[in-house]
Amino acid sequence: MNKIMFFAHLRDHVGEESVTKDASGKTIAELKQLLSEEYGLKLDTVMAAVNEEFASDDEVIQDGDTVAFIPPVSGG
Amino acid sequence: MNKIMFFAHLRDHVGEESVTKDASGKTIAELKQLLSEEYGLKLDTVMAAVNEEFASDDEVIQDGDTVAFIPPVSGG
Amino acid sequence: MNFEISKEPIDIQSVIDKVVQREAGAITTFIGTVRELTHGKKTLYLIYEAYEAMAVKKLEQIGKEIKERWDGAEVAITHRTGKLDITDVAVVIAVSTPHRADAYEANRYAIERIKEIVPIWKKEHWEDGEEWIGNQLETVAYPEGKPEAKDLNE
Amino acid sequence: MNFEISKEPIDIQSVIDKVVQREAGAITTFIGTVRELTHGKKTLYLIYEAYEAMAVKKLEQIGKEIKERWDGAEVAITHRTGKLDITDVAVVIAVSTPHRADAYEANRYAIERIKEIVPIWKKEHWEDGEEWIGNQLETVAYPEGKPEAKDLNE
Numbered sequence: 001m002n003k004i005m006f007f008a009h010l011r012d013h014v015g016e017e018s019v020t021k022d023a024s025g026k027t028i029a030e031l032k033q034l035l036s037e038e039y040g041l042k043l044d045t046v047m048a049a050v051n052e053e054f055a056s057d058d059e060v061i062q063d064g065d066t067v068a069f070i071p072p073v074s075g076g
Numbered sequence: 077m078n079k080i081m082f083f084a085h086l087r088d089h090v091g092e093e094s095v096t097k098d099a100s101g102k103t104i105a106e107l108k109q110l111l112s113e114e115y116g117l118k119l120d121t122v123m124a125a126v127n128e129e130f131a132s133d134d135e136v137i138q139d140g141d142t143v144a145f146i147p148p149v150s151g152g
Numbered sequence: 153m154n155f156e157i158s159k160e161p162i163d164i165q166s167v168i169d170k171v172v173q174r175e176a177g178a179i180t181t182f183i184g185t186v187r188e189l190t191h192g193k194k195t196l197y198l199i200y201e202a203y204e205a206m207a208v209k210k211l212e213q214i215g216k217e218i219k220e221r222w223d224g225a226e227v228a229i230t231h232r233t234g235k236l237d238i239t240d241v242a243v244v245i246a247v248s249t250p251h252r253a254d255a256y257e258a259n260r261y262a263i264e265r266i267k268e269i270v271p272i273w274k275k276e277h278w279e280d281g282e283e284w285i286g287n288q289l290e291t292v293a294y295p296e297g298k299p300e301a302k303d304l305n306e
Numbered sequence: 307m308n309f310e311i312s313k314e315p316i317d318i319q320s321v322i323d324k325v326v327q328r329e330a331g332a333i334t335t336f337i338g339t340v341r342e343l344t345h346g347k348k349t350l351y352l353i354y355e356a357y358e359a360m361a362v363k364k365l366e367q368i369g370k371e372i373k374e375r376w377d378g379a380e381v382a383i384t385h386r387t388g389k390l391d392i393t394d395v396a397v398v399i400a401v402s403t404p405h406r407a408d409a410y411e412a413n414r415y416a417i418e419r420i421k422e423i424v425p426i427w428k429k430e431h432w433e434d435g436e437e438w439i440g441n442q443l444e445t446v447a448y449p450e451g452k453p454e455a456k457d458l459n460e
């Protein structure tokens with residue numbers, strides 16, 4: 001299983017800090033597509049992180065990985 | 077009369093923080109020449125200030141003016 | 153612990169203390185504060201949210217990048233989260249180096265990198281609404297909202 | 307009293323407090339500290355001497371120059387005098403501005419100007435001697451040891 005984390009407007013939209021899903025074997029792009037359909041999220045300009053490191057769209061998710069969606073940041 | 081102030085190595089050399097002299101009517105250049113002879117000071121690369129403002133070599137000293145000699149600064 | 157995310161107000165002196173070194177002649181700090189007006193619009197307060205574990209890692213990465221680029225540099229960064237009022241301190245970056253030019257440049261580099269790669273977001277609250285703010289880079293076009301390829305997996 | 311010469315240790319936070327403003331999103335500070343090694347030579351301690359009345363005036367002048375050049379800037383500077391040990395703080399410059407690029411640039415301007423026009427001198431003490439140090443400008447040739455004509459009578 002995988003922990004999927006949301007931040008900023010994504011968190012507000014989904015209404016959860018994280019959800020648990022089996023995403024193993026899927027690419028980030030495939031997971032984005034799935035979540036877009038399930039929650040009506042717009043994820044095409046959103047970065048992903050796998051286990052706290054930025055990940056590209058073609059990275060394949062392993063069982064146990066934590067996936068986070070990172071909207072454009074605005075710290076500082 | 078005029079208060080003539082010395083700083084840094086000039087103060088060490090003269091052995092006084094300041095001396096009192098009548099320099100009125102003299103230019104800064106003339107006062108430098110006089111002090112060079114009297115104390116063996118090398119003042120050609122030293123700036124002067126009159127009443128706490130930088131003064132050029134041709135400025136004429138008035139009675140009551142405070143004159144200070146300002147070696148290259150090294151604050152900060 | 154030179155790189156921290158803090159829910160409490162930041163003690164600036166304690167961030168500075170982390171970079172004091174006998175080899176340093178210069179320490180620069182950048183203190184990001186909550187400004188009342190942005191594009192003429194009045195901010196009431198901000199909420200900062202962070203992906204804390206990853207944010208700390210990315211701050212550490214920025215510190216590492218600085219030490220590689222500026223010889224003898226020490227770096228400490230603390231970023232606040234939660235509700236911040238006008239003039240509250242959101243971030244403190246302290247950099248020490250042997251010579252002052254490096255201290256300014258390395259510090260500037262740190263804030264620009266924070267605005268590129270550190271997962272922290274702010275929500276502005278105005279009298280007539282609220283909004284999560286996208287990237288705040290003032291100088292770099294960043295239309296896709298994602299870090300450059302070079303930033304990935306570093 | 308945003309511009310001071312102090313015989314006592316400088317409280318950095320109190321200098322920063324002077325430039326906090328609701329319009330500022332950025333505060334930069336420069337903290338000049340006593341470095342142990344200069345050109346490989348080991349400093350034991352420094353003595354700073356100032357022409358205090360004129361130094362305060364010249365710091366005020368620098369503040370005025372900054373406010374003219376950088377819109378909305380606030381500036382505070384305190385310079386220490388007396389005996390300073392390694393890592394002691396010699397000078398603190400705090401600048402606040404609405405936007406961060408200005409805060410870095412204006413702060414950098416302040417330290418360069420201090421090294422040009424403010425009558426403060428340091429005497430370095432080493433194991434084998436001591437010497438009053440001439441100008442410390444790292445970037446500008448200044449062979450005559452005097453400010454540019456434009457600095458006079460400003």
